[in-house]
Amino acid sequence: MVAKHLVAAGGLLDLDPERAHEHAKAAMARAGRVAVVREALGIAAYYVEQYDEAVRELRTHRRISGSNDNIALIADAERGRGKPEKALELLKASDELELDNDTRTELVIVAAGAKSDLEDIAGARRLIEAEDFTQKPSGALVRLMAAYAEVLRIDGEPELADKYEELSRRTAKATGTLFGDEEPDPNAGVLIETVEEIEDEPEASDEESADSAGAESAENAGESTDTEAAVEAAAAAPAASKTHVSAKELKSVKVTDDEIEAELDEILADAEADSESVADAEDASTPEVDEEQ
Template sequence: MVAKHLVAAGGLLDLDPERAHEHAKAAMARAGRVAVVREALGIAAYYVEKYDEAVRELRTHRRISGSNDNIALIADAERGRGKPEKALELLKNSEELDLDNDTHTELVIVAAGAKSDLDDIAGARRLIEAEDFTQKPSGGLVRLMAAYSEVLRIDGEPELADKYEELSRRTAKATGTLFGDEMPDLNAGVEIETVEEVEDEPESPEAEESETGESAGEEAADAEAAADSADEAAPELAEAPAAAPKSKTHVSAKELKSVKVTDDEIEAELDEILADAEAGSDSDAITAEADRDQ
């Protein structure tokens, strides 16, 4: 039953986030101490802009599972509830964590957004420029260049911003990833049951015997959630996670077809753009020495 609700929540996340959230809550009511259930509810809450709930559930998932996969999402949810400083603190504390490249990149993008929230555009630009633009083309690189384009536009450099946006889109097509502004495919034929339609299966004697234990587990989950709320007032962010609200990281369910754009073409354009940036600003120079093996 919990699995059915989780599948429904995942399938509806882009198409109907409110229904996805209801399914995630239904799963939570049955298995509140399962890490993946807390994660699903946190992500669904983020999609419906319930950022307090998102932070609480994703932090709980992180504590139960030990996973840092959602650290950028937590940081962006902190931005969503008006606490950009906490997003920046998460980035600072992440230096001690072993994050993979894409997760780190997403966290940097969120932190740059937090800097923008605080009207520190120069700081946002420095955060992104410190990253490696010569990494192997990936979804993280697509997002990084798109975020840099936005910051450049705010900073009054529309021409350079346009170049980075175009390069980001070309990289997205070349790698078969999403740029981020695609619309969900509402005609995808997804048939997901409503929360009411996911009926409980007949309980076995063993299930009845374990009902008492399950209730106790739910009470413990409620107590744990209350503890999370109290944690929010304390500056214990060494274990914090992060992600994205005002500029959603996960946007659509529609897949793009791969376009025949080679890594060499992407590399050449990136070199040209970085050379233009270096020529236009002595203080904000970015050098690109691409060394990609496909």
């Protein structure tokens, strides 16, 4: 039953976040000691903008599991509850953690947003520019360039921002990565839509009850690793389907990796040239410039 609630929560997250949150809370009521349940509730709470709950549940998941996979989500939830400084603290603390490339990129993007919250646009831009664009996996690169485009627009460079957004979209198409503003598929939901449908399912027969008695007892005690594995497997299934792109869609894309890399190099060179031009102009008009500025 817990696994069904998690599957429903995952399938409804983009289509009906409120209902997904209800399913996650129902799973929490039955298996609060299972790490993936706390994770599901934290993510669902984030989607419905219950940021205090999201931070609490995701931190609990992190403590139980030892995983840092949701550190960027925790940081963004801190921003959501008006504490951008906490997000920046998480970025600073992450220097001592072994984060994978995607997680590190997401955390940098959130930290740049936190800088923007504090009206430090220059600081936000520096955070992103410090990242090595050429060493990012496709998904992280798409998100990083899109975030950089937003910062550039805020910083008064719309033309360069348009170039980065276009390159980000083309990279997304070429690699089968979601850009982020796609509409969710209304036909992609799960069959189980309400908490009541799960809770009111027929009772198991005496033989089935006897077979499952041991598993139920272990679940209630929070001590069954088999139960956790089963729940995690069920919860992971819908997540994988969200990023599926058809072979036909990929085949229609004509952009090659070499073309993407060449275009990225050109944009970075243009940006560097623009920065040098601005610096030269400032030096010519102002003989003595504060070095820090």
